[in-house]
Amino acid sequence: MPRLIKPNLPTEVEAAVRFMGNRAQTDLLRQLTIQGPSTIGQLQAVLEIGRPSLNRHLISLSDAGLIETDPPRGQRQGKDVTYAVQRPRIQELLRTYIAYIEGR
Secondary structure, eight states: OOOOOOOOOOHHHHHHHHHHTOHHHHHHHHHHHHHOSEEHHHHHHHSOOOHHHHHHHHHHHHHTTSEEEESOTTSOTTOOOEEEEOHHHHHHHHHHHHHHHTTO
């Protein structure tokens, strides 16, 4: 049986592949772009995804710098958290990905 190929990609290219290769995260970013800053409840109302999965995806996107949270992690203590897309970071990852694909 063939082994999966896992090339050694630059860190930024790997980050782009991770979020672009995940349908749930792509849809989540799209909804945040369309709706603007949203709470997890607002996102769950339009996405067909359970809260635990949604939470994991939000954390992953936040860790990658693709979304911003208000208030930041560690300062929430019972407060509603608002999530917002970080367009400059997404554009940066896409430019890096395209440059990698084009051999630049």
